[in-house]
Amino acid sequence: NTAMLRAMERLVQARGGAGNPAIATGRFIVARFEHYTARPEEMKLHTGETILYPAALLHTHNVMANWTRTPDGQIKSLESDEMFRFQALGKAVYQAHMARELRMLGYQTEIGANGATEIIGYSKEYMASESLRAAKIQKELVVLGLEGAKAEYILSKLNRNEKLDLTEAEVTLLHKANDAAHGYQNARVIAEAVEHAKTIQQELSPAITAEKAV
Helix, strand or coil, rough: CCHHHHHHHHCEEEEECCCCEECCCCCEEEEEEEEEECCCCEEECCCEEEEEECCCCEEEEECCCEEEECCCCECCEEEEEHHHHHHHHHHHHHHHHHHHHHHHHHCCCEECCCCEEEEEEHHHHHHHHCCCHHHHHHHHHHHCCCCCCHHHHHHHCCCCCCCCCCHHHHHHHHHHHHHHHHHHHHHHHHHHHHHHHHHHHHHHHHHHHHHHHH
């Protein structure tokens, strides 16, 4: 997320006003909030019971103040149209760094259908059980005949369940229970990643030692 914000910040512009062109500032203020689960959705258990399940979903919310300082010291509002155009770049940087960090931790990754980085090793059924919110939004888009990122964003804010008042330990138990219901795939993927990470570190050690010597 830090790398993405740095890339975006270099492109920040202030409104010129009165028909004047935008002013490049390269400055903004952002508050970052990291979340680890999606909004809860209904999940039917093998017992027949239906529960609200907060699927695992690492994501970051960045709240940007609508002002920036120009080179001559003036405080002006952001040129928002340009920021929206730069979103694709920010997403690409975010996902590229996410993939790199996951690979360094030993995970095998691939790019999913929506451009997000996904960890290899899970069945489609397991992924579906951890993608309830996304699946619901996609279904609503089809029903309403809508498409595009803007429509998806609007729907994501509508008809959503309230966040559950659960402790981190309680959420972890729910995730482990879902993992158990799918043959402990998550436990296996993590174990394989830990072993693979050891190999990566062994391969990198000579290069790191040589770099320090220089």
